[in-house]
Amino acid sequence: MVPTNYYVILSAVLFGLGVFGFVFKRNIITIFMSIELMLNAVNLAFVAFSQALGKLDGQVFVLFVIVVAAAEAAVGLGIIILIARNRQSLNVERVDLLKL
Amino acid sequence: MTPQLLIFFVLAALAVLGAVSLIVQKHPIHSALSLIVVMVALAGLYLLMGAEFVAAVQIIVYGGAIMVLFVFVIMLLNAGIEEHTSLSKFAGPPGLLLVVALAGFLAATIARSTGTVQAAAQTGTMSSTKGISNMLFRDFVYPFELTSFLILVAIMGATVLAQREKS
Numbered sequence: 281m282v283p284t285n286y287y288v289i290l291s292a293v294l295f296g297l298g299v300f301g302f303v304f305k306r307n308i309i310t311i312f313m314s315i316e317l318m319l320n321a322v323n324l325a326f327v328a329f330s331q332a333l334g335k336l337d338g339q340v341f342v343l344f345v346i347v348v349a350a351a352e353a354a355v356g357l358g359i360i361i362l363i364a365r366n367r368q369s370l371n372v373e374r375v376d377l378l379k380l
Numbered sequence: 381m382t383p384q385l386l387i388f389f390v391l392a393a394l395a396v397l398g399a400v401s402l403i404v405q406k407h408p409i410h411s412a413l414s415l416i417v418v419m420v421a422l423a424g425l426y427l428l429m430g431a432e433f434v435a436a437v438q439i440i441v442y443g444g445a446i447m448v449l450f451v452f453v454i455m456l457l458n459a460g461i462e463e464h465t466s467l468s469k470f471a472g473p474p475g476l477l478l479v480v481a482l483a484g485f486l487a488a489t490i491a492r493s494t495g496t497v498q499a500a501a502q503t504g505t506m507s508s509t510k511g512i513s514n515m516l517f518r519d520f521v522y523p524f525e526l527t528s529f530l531i532l533v534a535i536m537g538a539t540v541l542a543q544r545e546k547s
Contacts, residue, residue, distance in 0.1 A: 282428065288458045289487045290392045292424075294418070296483025296512045297399040298479075303475050309454055313415050316446065317399055320422055325490070331429045336511045339434050340520055343512070346441050347527045351534035353446045357453045358541035364457045370408075 287328035294321035308363065308370050312356055319349050385426055395421040406461045408454045412447060419443045433509040 297323060301314030321343045330338025360370070367374050395495045398417035419442045426435035516524055 281382075282384055286388060286392070286490045287425070287429075288490045292487035292490065293396060294399055295486065296479045297396070297403060299482060300475060300479040301399075301403045303479075304403065304472055307408055307459065309450065309457075309459055310402070310411045313402060313408075313411055313450065317402065317415060317418060317443075320442070323434075324422055324425065326393060327426055327429055327431050327434055331431070336508070336515055338510065339431050339512055340515050342403065342431075342434050343437060343516065344520075344523060344527060346437055347531065350441060350446055351530050353449055354534045354538040355541070357449055358538040360453060361457065361542050370457065370459050377418045 284332040285329050288325055291321045291325040291328065294318075294324065306371050306373060308360055308372050308375075311372065312353075312360065316349060316353070319345060384428065388425070391421045391424045391428070394418075395425070409451065409457045413451050415450075416443055416447050419447070431508055433512055529535060 287371040298314045298318035299316065301310055305311050305314060306316050323345055326345070330336060330342075351366045363375060364370055395418050398414045398421060401414035402411045402418070405414060419438060423435045423438040423443070426432075426438060
């Protein structure tokens with residue numbers, strides 16, 4: 281039996297790496313993949329607590345998170361295609377219309 | 381060390397290495413392949429926790445559908461190696477420091493509260509997949525129906541966004 285703490289710490293580490301990728305990377309596709317990594321880290325915490333409490337609510341929530349992630353991926357990749365078509369670049373620093 | 385703990389450490393190391401590789405790699409295709417490694421390792425962890433259905437969905441939906449969509453878009457846009465400006469290179473070290481602080485704070489805060497979680501735990505036999513289907517179609521039936529609406533809206537949004545404008 282693995283202690284729940286270990287799963288939670290792993291989840292926090294993965295979430296932190298996702299945040300770092302989100303802030304540091306410049307390619308918009310990689311930034312989007314970092315968001316998926318953060319969602320995965322949260323899913324891990326959900327399942328770990330579901331197992332610790334002996335209730336299935338956490339696992340049902342993970343299914344909802346996965347559905348939302350799939351919908352988000354479809355819309356987000358559509359937006360990325362649009363940006364790439366309008367800017368001829370995937371670098372987020374080229375998308376600075378709102379910048380002073 | 382029990383075999384379960386050994387499997388946990390192997391899968392956790394695989395997941396963390398994959399996540400680090402996702403950030404370190406310069407080419408988006410390599411990042412996408414690293415993310416697939418993370419997702420397969422997480423599916424293994426779900427199996428270890430006795431959540432077979434979630435593990436299967438993780439492999440099929442995340443590792444299969446979503447990542448194929450990512451790889452498809454990377455190839456469609458012919459994405460190359462990312463370029464860094466001097467400012468984003470400078471922002472790396474302080475950002476890393478802040479992220480370590482964030483992860484440490486999150487882990488410490490949640491891990492301190494898991495003591496009460498384990499105290500509240502009730503040992504019951506839970507057959508995972510059957511229980512999930514019972515909850516999904518009984519207690520969570522309205523959210524479940526709403527997700528189908530969400531997916532419909534997402535399909536329409538993606539179609540409208542990606543279609544070429546008529547001139």
